[in-house]
Amino acid sequence: MIARLILGLGLACAAPALAADAVKPVKIPAGKTVVTLRGTLKGDAGVDYRITAAQGQTLRLLFKPSNRSCYFNVYAPGADTAVHIGSTAGDEFSQNPTQSGVWRAQIYLMRNAARRNETCRYSLSVELSRGGDQAGQEACRSEAAKLYGVEPKAIALGELVKTAEGASLDAKADKGEEGVKALRCLFKPDGAFDHIMAMTPDGE
Secondary structure: HHHHHHHHHHHHOOOOOOOOOOOOEEEOOOOOEEEEEEEEOOOOOOOOEEEEEEOOOOOOOOOOOOEOOOEEEEEEOOOOOOOOOOOHHHEEEOOHHHHHHHHEEEEEEEHHHOOOOOOEEEEEEEEOHHHHHHHHHHHHHHHHHHHHHHHHHEEEEEEEEEEOOOOEEEEEEEOOOHEEEEEEEOOOOOOOOEEEEEOOOOOO
């Protein structure tokens, strides 16, 4: 009985405070890939940052709190369960490639610190790749359209897959009566478009 009580108290001290978080959308300035957010929270007043990411981008978060009981959790788009729990996984998070949608970075004080009405000053660095990947994918679409003699909208892109040499992306070119042609775009390590490889038996 005593052991269960001690365990219960330990879990209570390790749990985040439960309160309605302030929701703050994150905007990265044009031409930039990184923004550093700073703020202060007190007691059970958490902050929920919302970061909109596109498919295939790289998301990196670096959290620096002034209070050792201050942490951040990360939630993937539409998820109720955190993919990163700061109290156990630390103050850095990276996802590459990302799932498209709104990611959540929740900053909070542990319940024991919140009950003491402690304060946490923090900075959160948000890095979202702008476009080695995106620019490369658009180059893939453009070059494939030229190669297959179709409009760019007739090129359907799949998901970007990281490889030891860089990355690859399977796509399809809809040539109407001539059928759908499979192709693969290859990218350099920095995300820049390299060349196209035909994936259909007829070489187109």
